[in-house]
Amino acid sequence: MNPQEIISKHPPTQDNLLNILHDIQNNHPENYITHEAMDLVARYLNMTKSSVYGVVDYYSMLSVKPRGRYIIRICVSPVCHLKKASQLINHLEKTLGIKSGETTSDKLFTLEVAECLGQCQEAPSMMINDKVYNNLTGERIQEVIATYR
Numbered sequence: 001m002n003p004q005e006i007i008s009k010h011p012p013t014q015d016n017l018l019n020i021l022h023d024i025q026n027n028h029p030e031n032y033i034t035h036e037a038m039d040l041v042a043r044y045l046n047m048t049k050s051s052v053y054g055v056v057d058y059y060s061m062l063s064v065k066p067r068g069r070y071i072i073r074i075c076v077s078p079v080c081h082l083k084k085a086s087q088l089i090n091h092l093e094k095t096l097g098i099k100s101g102e103t104t105s106d107k108l109f110t111l112e113v114a115e116c117l118g119q120c121q122e123a124p125s126m127m128i129n130d131k132v133y134n135n136l137t138g139e140r141i142q143e144v145i146a147t148y149r
């Protein structure tokens with residue numbers, strides 16, 4: 001489905017902005033929102049381009065850069081930080097062969113850091129697309145990543 005088809009599934013009210021943007025991103029094979037798509041959204045919702053760009057820029061879940069099929073978002077907020085999230089980031093970077101913010105050359109994984117995922121009671125935590133993984137250890141990360149390869 002192309003961005004125009006996705007947009008026209010939603011009523012043209014500004015309340016739908018985030019839903020439309022998420023829908024466009026989720027339907028792009030590289031998990032991002034193009035400038036052309038943002039321009040179409042702005043026109044459809046009668047908004048300025050800069051206000052649509054501003055919303056995309058504000059929300060860390062939205063991206064204007066091509067990303068991998070699987071977005072790994074590891075929490076770096078205080079509870080996870082205390083439970084050694086930084087070591088887990090190093091572990092993920094080594095396992096994937098990329099730095100945080102990068103995408104693997106096979107376009108399978110993008111590694112991102114995130115604010116609290118609402119899983120503090122079972123920290124440290126990460127998400128891969130919409131799925132949450134808690135009580136992470138280096139070993140658990142290896143197992144989880146292997147299931148996506």
Ligand code: FES
Nearest residue numbers: 075077080117119
């Ligand atoms: S601080 Fe990491 S899930 Fe809340």
